[in-house]
Amino acid sequence: EPEVTQTPSHQVTQMGQEVILRCVPISNHLYFYWYRQILGQKVEFLVSFYNNEISEKSEIFDDQFSVERPDGSNFTLKIRSTKLEDSAMYFCASSEAYGLSNQPQHFGDGTRLSIL
Amino acid sequence: GDSVTQMEGPVTLSEEACLTINCTYTATGYPSLFWYVQYPGEGLQLLLKATKADDKGSNKGFEATYRKETTSFHLEKGSVQVSDSAVYFCALRYNTDKLIFGTGTRLQVFP
Numbered sequence: 001e002p003e004v005t006q007t008p009s010h011q012v013t014q015m016g017q018e019v020i021l022r023c024v025p026i027s028n029h030l031y032f033y034w035y036r037q038i039l040g041q042k043v044e045f046l047v048s049f050y051n052n053e054i055s056e057k058s059e060i061f062d063d064q065f066s067v068e069r070p071d072g073s074n075f076t077l078k079i080r081s082t083k084l085e086d087s088a089m090y091f092c093a094s095s096e097a098y099g100l101s102n103q104p105q106h107f108g109d110g111t112r113l114s115i116l
Numbered sequence: 117g118d119s120v121t122q123m124e125g126p127v128t129l130s131e132e133a134c135l136t137i138n139c140t141y142t143a144t145g146y147p148s149l150f151w152y153v154q155y156p157g158e159g160l161q162l163l164l165k166a167t168k169a170d171d172k173g174s175n176k177g178f179e180a181t182y183r184k185e186t187t188s189f190h191l192e193k194g195s196v197q198v199s200d201s202a203v204y205f206c207a208l209r210y211n212t213d214k215l216i217f218g219t220g221t222r223l224q225v226f227p
Contacts, residue, residue, distance in 0.1 A: 006159075031213070033213065035215075041219070042217050042218065042219050042220070043160070043205065043207075043215075043217040043220075044217075045213075045215065045216070048214065055213055056213040056214060058214070091160060104150065104162045104165060105215060106162070107152075107160040107161070108159050109157075109158050109159035110159050
């Protein structure tokens with residue numbers, strides 16, 4: 001069964017450094033998402049992406065965050081200057097269709113980001 | 117705003133016991149409802165979904181019925197196995213890109 005893959009599984013970075021989290025969505029999917037889960041808290045939506053632009057973002061997704069689809073397969077989340085509170089598990093997801101609330105989003109296994 | 121409330125865990129059961137994990141939601145309209153499961157060390161997997169009132173989602177012996185009158189989507193299983201030990205997340209999606217998740221409920225099943 002096709003799956004969303006994320007790399008690396010664990011990233012350790014010094015505060016203030018830039019970090020890029022990578023995702024390969026399911027190949028025929030067109031809609032891409034990033035979520036995060038701070039330890040012990042809810043899974044929170046960050047951003048959705050379609051047709052090479054952001055379609056929706058949360059208040060968490062400030063100017064320090066950016067997303068990109070640099071080629072036909074990868075989808076990346078960049079944090080420009082990391083803060084301690086960015087430490088979390090980051091999940092990438094993709095879905096086949098848009099505008100239909102019942103279309104499921106398929107998630108990767110996540111990247112655990114630790115900021116020191 | 118829209119939100120999901122789940123019962124707190126952990127839920128600890130013996131194998132073959134009955135399971136119910138409560139989930140209620142608040143939404144301005146009629147959302148689609150989902151249960152996701154996260155096994156240790158893995159990502160979120162869609163377990164089941166329901167898109168309108170009175171729909172029943174089912175998968176792997178788990179069931180949940182979309183109850184509009186009580187705004188609930190409780191997860192049930194008649195006989196749990198050790199392999200069902202995981203964290204279960206209730207979520208909704210309505211008129212937007214984003215899934216709104218509950219806090220998750222950890223299920224521990226012992227032989």
